[in-house]
Amino acid sequence: MTQDPADDGAVRWVRDPVHGYVKYPEQIRRLIGHPFVQRLRRIRGNADVSQVYPGISSSLFSHSLGAMHISQQAWSAIWGKLSYSERTSFSAEIAAQLDHFRSGVVPVKSDTIVTEWLISRTSKRVRRRGDPNVFLLIQNSLMAATLLKYIGKLPHDRVLDSFYSTSIDELTKSNTDYVSFQRKSKTYIKVGDHDRIIQGYLLTKIDEYYTKELPWSLVCLLSWSDVDTGVIGALKGLVRGDIDGGRIDMLVRNNKLGGTEFGAIDVQRLYESMTILRGEHGWKLGFSSRSQSAIENLVSQRHEYYRWVNHHTHSVAIRTILNYSLIELLRLSKFDQSLLYGLDFSNCTHLVSDTVDCEKSSLVDDNTIDELLKKALTALGDARSPAVPRSQSELNVLALCEAYLYRKRNWAPIWNNSVDFESISEELQSAVTDEIDSYAAALHAKSKIYGDSGIGEVSSLHLKNRIDNEISQLRDSMTGVQIVSNVAQMMLHDLNIAERTRLLKILSEELSAEAKNLLPPILHGCFWLFSYSTVNLWRGAEFDIQIEHDGRLLPRGKSWTATSNVEYAERHRMKLHCFIVSSDNCTRDRGGILHSEHVTTAFITAFPKVIRRYYVERLKQF
Structure with missing residues (x-):
């Protein structure tokens, strides 16, 4: 029987619409009071999704409490399954880790210097207060780690990935302490994952x-590190795994608040089936075989949620409009650029006045973004005046701000769904195939030139392999009616978010230039x-x-079909979206002009030319 957390002091209760009462001890209550955590109250986890499902408007603060609750329940279930000898062995390894911490030694092998630097900055905070209650010590650590996993989240959460990926270096260049941490983190954190980098940086700033x-x-270590072995x-896996408290809570919460059908999962069976066992390679987190149906349902429901809710055409539109509006503002020389530098939420400069006592970073939230766009709208409000x-x-920028702040329908998608998209792809198949054939012929010519040039066997073989791989990808892209999506995926899939955003911007500009003569004057x-x-889909390369x-x-085992079904569905999902936005006095789509056949015809005519220009630039790389 597991011990009652109430034995270690006062327990706080908070009412949650999804989990009932969420309980946490005094140690966690103090941490919840930190400005970094309180900032999560002012960040919505699904700002773009609320365009389609207005009920999905909960804050990351409530989501983090729900994820923390599930982590605590899972650990209680795991501890209850461990035998006396397993508890003793597990406790001994945890105690050994803590002893190392007190001496300032990193007790686990790390692949990066960042983890060691992080631990060196925090090891002095570990105190010995008699023999610790290991169950409570790990429970509190897991709850704190799950809570703190979210402190590095961007304003509007993942909605602003494109903006921050292209602008983070410019916004943070004056923060030398963060720049140094970011440089070290790039050996561990993938490019574009700025919330992880900022989370690690902010952890070192908590008093x-x-x-x-x-x-x-x-x-x-549990919240932010590259250590994936042993007890850590x-x-x-309970904090940041393929099946963790955050992923479970997100689905259940959005299903309940938004009225979607994607979230009917057996939460209790999931966390009660978790177990930790010691094998040949140390301790591992696993699940009982009885949980297969619950796990496969979670995997399927999560993918369906992203497909039909997060990647809904209108959700993608609002996400795209918000990112482009900020990117364009940063380039607009007449706009007050100092306002944009206020979006740097890595800035931990301490502010003290009669009304404020906190770090600057804790003040950057959704409201900061919205107020910035309002100021831009006010400054450019007379932009349409002939005078x-x-x-x-x-x-x-004015059109984008109006579309985001007031949800004005001065925009329209070129295709609303996969059926429309496949219809356009069919019309484009012949023209796009011709462009691909032309590019493939040029690649073959390049390959022959390199083979006869005598530039060196190794260099020649390397270039030939690159060209052969490129031709193979071209051949794959020419199959089926998804040719437009396949070509786009070839151009965009291997790019990081910043490079992808730049290429999409170029495509937008090229398409505008090509289509201008094809559209009626009003457009x-x-x-x-x-x-x-x-x-x-998964934290790593596969669902492990x-x-x-x-x-x-x-x-x-091989009987787990949900994972392969999801991977197949994701490969064939419509990933490319295109929108046309009106920037003239027509702030509404009067008479459905944005949905007219002229717009579709312009896209079908211009897109092959855009591909040709891309391939001309691409050919220069060989």
Whole structure:
């Protein structure tokens, strides 16, 4: 029987619409009071999705509490399954880790210097207060780590990935401390994952007052590190795994609040089936075989949620419009650029006045973005007045701000759904195929030139392999009616978010130039936006979970069909979106002009030419 957390002091209760009462001890209550955590109250987890499902408007604060609750329930279930000898062995390894922390030694092998630097900055906070209650110590560490996983989230959460990926270096260049941390983090954190980098940086800035009752180094390892082995690796699966509290809570919460059908999962069976066992390679987190139906349902429901809710055409439109509006503002020389530098939420400069006592970073939230766009709208509000000459860029920003702030329908998708998209693809197939054939012929010619040039066997073979791989991808892209999506995926899939955003911007500009003569005069002031949406199905390269069988943890068997079905569906999902936005006085789509056949015809005519220009530039790389 597991111990009652109430034995270690006062327990706080908070009412949650999804989980009922969420309970946490005094040590966690103090941490929740930190401005970094309180900032999550002012960040919506699904700002773009609320365009389609207005009920999905909960804050990351409530989501983090729900994820923390599930992590705590899972750990209670795991501890209850461990035998006396397993508890003793597990406790001994945790105690050994803490002893190392107190001496300032990193007790686990790390692949990057960032983890070691992080631990060196926090190891002094570990205190010995008699023999710790290991169950409560790990429970509090897991709860704190899950809570702190979200402190590095961008304003509007993942909605602003494109903007921050292209602008983060410019916004943070004056913050030398963060720039140094970011440089070290790039050996561990993938490019574009700025919320992870900023989370690690902010962890080092949390004052000891908020953490003195917690094993802080253990919390940091569980919440942010590259350590995936031993007791740390096993426990990290509860905080940041393929099936963790955050992923479960997101689905259940959005299903309940938004009225979607994607979230009917057996939460209790999921966390009660979790177990930790010791094998040949140390401790591992796994699940009982009885949980297969619940796990497969979670995998399927999560993918369906992203496909029909997160990647809904209108959700993608609002996400794209918000990113482009900020990117264009940053380029607009007449706009007050100092306002944009206020979006740097890595800035931990401490502000003290009669009314404020906190770090600057804790003040950057959704409201900061919205207020910035309101100021832009006010500054450019007379942009359409004939008496005030305005550039096309200023008119575009004004149209984007109106579309986001007031949800004005001055935009329209070129295709609403996969059926429309496949219809356009069929019309484009012949023209796009011709462009691909032309590019492939040029590649073959290049390959022959390199083969006869005598530039060196190794260099020649390397170039030939690159060209052969390119031709193979071209051949694959020419199959089926998804040719437009396939070509776009070839151009965009291997790029990071910043490079992808730049290429989509170029495509937009090229398409506008090509289509200008094909559209009626009322649409000459329009411009195009592209978006390419992807989702990481798994934390790693594949869905890697262990299943308990006769006291051992084994890889999942071949009977697990949900994962392969989801991977297949994701490969064939419509990822490319294109929108046309009106920047003239027609702030509404009067008479459905944006949905007219002229717009579709312009796209079908111009897109092959855009591909040709892309391939001309691409050919120069060989």
